Amino acid sequence: MTAAATTHLADNTLLEVERLTMRFGGLVAINDVSFSARSRQITGVIGPNGAGKTTLFNCITGFYKPTVGRLLLRGPGGQPFMLERMDGFRIGQKAKVARTFQNIRLFPGMSVLENLMVAQHNKLMHASGWTVLGLLGLPVYRHAEEAARDLAVSWLERIKLIHVADEPAGSLPYGDQRRLEIARAMCTEPVLLCLDEPAAGLNPKESAELSALLLSIRDEFGIGLLLIEHDMSVVMGISDHIVVLDYGSKISDGSPLEVRNDPAVIRAYLGEDEKE
């Protein structure tokens, strides 16, 4: 897993996507895309429907094996990982990439607090001596569980869901579920957080709160964020850097201002408008 990376990651680069291609049979969902994302930055990924944004996330988080290309990540402690070679769950476990889903995927029957405890599974498994010590009720495990609970509670306070901590996650309103999913991803203590349309279905007030939350995550934890978003007010407002995909290819890459004025981007989006 830790096979020495032949490509050297530039100093503050967190993720290096190199010539990534993903084919489904004859369909090329991602076509030769390269870009990089940095720590302490929000990298926006935009593009019309079906551009391949979610597929890109699925490659980064190990749900799909890329057909061609490399995904190089500077993991915890600066250790390099070649994500394209790793099993899906190991990317979350070892390389510390966390994600949310376009269609929210909470554990609906479990309580809000439990959702955040499950996110700390690997840490707690270790502390419980793979369950053996935990079953015996040793203090080592009890302390670890207390700490995990405190972390969960602090996140619930931050996303203002502490009053429903013991409710089933599935019973929350949509906007709350979105925030809970972000908090759950953060409870894995990631180095890279991938958010797939976190503002979808939120009202303007909630979107503004979301923007503030994402900025605070970036600044406080110093991690990198990859943000897929259709809501331009959110993505243009908080991204440090934006990558634009269209039909699987990268058509633009730069600061929000550069991207907004890029004729290729305007064409892609206007073309989309004409179809509708």
Place this chain on the structure above:
Amino acid sequence: MTDVTQGRNHRAADTGPAAPNPYVESLKEALFTAVLVFLLGFLMVGYQTEVLQGKQMSYVTRYADVAWAVALMSAGRFLLTLTRFDRTLPALILGGLACLYLFGAGVIGVLELPIYESLFVTPDPLQPDTLPFEQPMVNVIFGLGALFVFAASARTRRRKTVGGQTIEVREAAEARQASFARNFSGILGPILIVLALVIPMKPWGDRQLVDSLVLVMTYVMLGWGLNIVVGLAGLLDLGYVAFYAVGAYTYGKLSTTLGLNFWESLPLAGAMAATFGIALGFPVLRLRGDYLAIVTLGFGEIIRLILINWQAFTGGPNGIGNIAKIDFFGIPFERNPAEGTMAFHTLFGLEFSTTQRVVFLYYVIIGLALITNFVTIRLRKMPIGRAWEALREDETACRALGINPTNTKLTAFAIGAMFAGFAGSFFATRQGFISPESFTFIESAVILAIVVLGGMGSQVGVAVAALLLIGLPEVLRELSLYRMLVFGGVMVLIMLLRPKGLLSYRVPTILYKDRKKKVMAPTPGAAQ
């Protein structure tokens, strides 16, 4: 039928002029059913061939049975159709009465209670019995039909009164049900445990009863073990009995070849079953849902076929006999123990009695079952238990959180298998003889039925379900032929009335507010 006409006058007001009259519609349906039943049943039910004096073929007519069948079927159809038009009261009352009559008479008759004679048997020799049919099975079938009518009307009624219009109303109703299940279980659980502990004692204790309860408790333990796999981890395992068999054969072999006693073999049997759980689980746990169910079913059968065909090792269809009976931690329950050893009754200065062993067996299985229960409850609150439940809820999300799905499922499989192994070696020591016949698919189905019926994940529910499904047929031994029928009927009923199981609720494994216990309605597991 008088109720029906009254119902008509009563309800006439709220039937719109354009809408079809529910009673006319229902009558049409009933007539159609009557014709259909008559055509289908006239030859099959109406005539029965008979061999006279070993030579001649003859037949007897059973026109009365045909008439009864036509009447009951069309009445049932009538009531069901009314229910569809939201006229539930007649079905509720008549269906309920019919159930009471058919099952009441059946149960009382089977138990041979004196009241049966006075209530249901008329002195007239031409009409020996007031149940509609001569064969009890036919009565049972119609009883189930009546139950169905009753359940359907009860369900429609509840949907109408409780609501279901809005999600909030439904959720509130579910939450109420769950909190009732929780409170009820909270009371019932301790009562059941105390009852279980005192039942073998003198004034109530009766060897036959204790013997039956040993069987029930074995299934309670198996249900609790399978509950880890199906209820918590959401893995539909249709081959659970394989691990029960592995445990039983492990003890059988250890006892007959190495002379190990039950207590020495118990951990080995558990370990062996767990090993099998891992070995079988590893290739199949990548599959999801139905595929997993089919493959586990196949593995269960493979194990049974190996037991049948590997003559040299397993004794084939003849099984293994002369397995050492249980002993009191090394002290045998025997009238005449071997030279130089002490027997249980001499040690405690008692008269020798075979009941002592039965009672001891009973306490052993209670102990084993309670250990299973206790470990399950603890495991649920461990990270592994939370991961099991999370996997049941959403495997994809688990992967994204860095949880290894294969290992997590394997532990559930292995731990579930281990408890089945313990139960299996208990079974072997109780019977003294095992053969592949005890480990057929139907056993897996019964154990699964116990889990689903009890309410997946509900410990008390599983115990109640085992008591119902194993205990009831034991009580109604005479009915044993129709046991599967009643069993199916009860399953259908419970699934209609309480689709999430008898007592299903879920308490979070960790609480923010410790004082106020929260209860939630469980989500249907992946296995449902």
